[in-house]
Amino acid sequence: MLMSGFKKWPTHQKIILPILVVLGFGMLVNETQIREPKPVNLLVSNPEIVDGDTFRIDGRRYRLIGMDAPDSDRNGDVLKTAAGLYLEELVRQNGPMDCTSTFLDKPLAAEGICRQNRSSWGRMNLSCRFRSNGASVGATMVRHGYAVDFRQHSGLAYAALMKDAAREARGLWGVDYRAMRQLAIERGRLPESCEK
Template sequence: MITDAATTIFRAIAACALLALASSSFAAEPIIGVASVIDGDTIEVHGQRIRLNGIDAPESRQLCLDAAGRRYRCGQTAAFALDDFLAARRPVSCVQIDRDRYGRIVAECTAGGINVEDWLVREGHALDWPRYSKGAYADAEAEARAAKRGMWAGSFQRPWEWRKDHDAPMISTE
C-alpha cells in the first residue's frame, strides 16, 4: 500500500520529469536581426557571437590558389561573400544548437528563407565539417566541387588542417 508521503514524492518526481520533457521539446527562441559578419563562418546578431553549425570556412589570413594558380585570401573572400549574401536577405534568423568551447552560440541560420550554411558550402566558400555536421552539407559540397565554385576552382587546404599546420588557435574571430 502506498502511503500519502510516497504518493506526494511520486507526483513531485513525475511533475519534474514532465517539466523537463516539456522544456526540452520546445526549441529555443530564434535570434533574429541584422548580422555583422565576423568571418566566413561566424556572425554577430544583437551582440551575440554565432558560429554557423556544421561548416568550416577558411581563416581570414588563409591563402588559397585560384584557377590560374594565383594566391588569394580565401577566408577574406568567404567573409565578403557571406556579408553580401546576408545584406541582400536581411534579417537573419538563427536557432541555437549548442555552445562551443569558446562560449559562442552554435546555430543553424536562415536568411530570406535560405539556409546560410548550405549556401556557403554550395557556393564553395566553406566546407562541410563532418565532425560536426554528420554530413549534412556533403551534397552541397559535392555540387560546389563539381561546378568548381569558390575555393573548388583552384586549390586549398581544409581550414581545420590549415589551423593545425599554422598553430592558429580557434579564437573568437573564427
C-alpha cells in the same frame, strides 16, 4: 498489502510521501529540460559578421550549423576574411534570416546526423534561411565555395554542393584549393563516438 501498510503510517508521513514523489518527478523533468533545451527561433535582421560561419547579435555569438568556413590558413587568414566578407555580402543582398536551433536541411542528409548540439564553444548553433527567397544560408556558403560540409553536424547534407564547388574552383576553392581540401577532409571525418 502496500496500501494497508500505508494506512498505518503517521499522518504527517502520509502527506510527505506524495510531496516527495511530486518533487522528485519535477526534478526529473527539470533535468531533462536542462539536457535538451527547447528549440530556439530567431529573426536575424542586422547581424555583426564575425567570420564565414559565425555572427553576433547584441553581443551574443551564433554559429551556422552543418558547415564550416575557414578559421585560419597559412596565408595570414585570407580565407577566413574572405569567407566572412562573403557571408556579410549575402546577408546585405538577401536581407533578414529566419533561424532555428533545429537543422533545417536535414532532409538533404545522406546519413544520420551524429551531433545535433544546440551550442558549441559558447555559441548557439543555428540553421538559417533568407526570408526573401528561402535559400539556406549554410547551403549557399558551401555551394559558392566559401565553406565545406561539416559531416558530423550535417549528415553530408552539403557534400554534393561542396564537391561541385571544388570541381569548378568556386569561391575559396579557386584561391587556395589545398587549404580548402584539407578543411573538407578534416570536417568529413567522424569522431569515434559517431562511427557505427
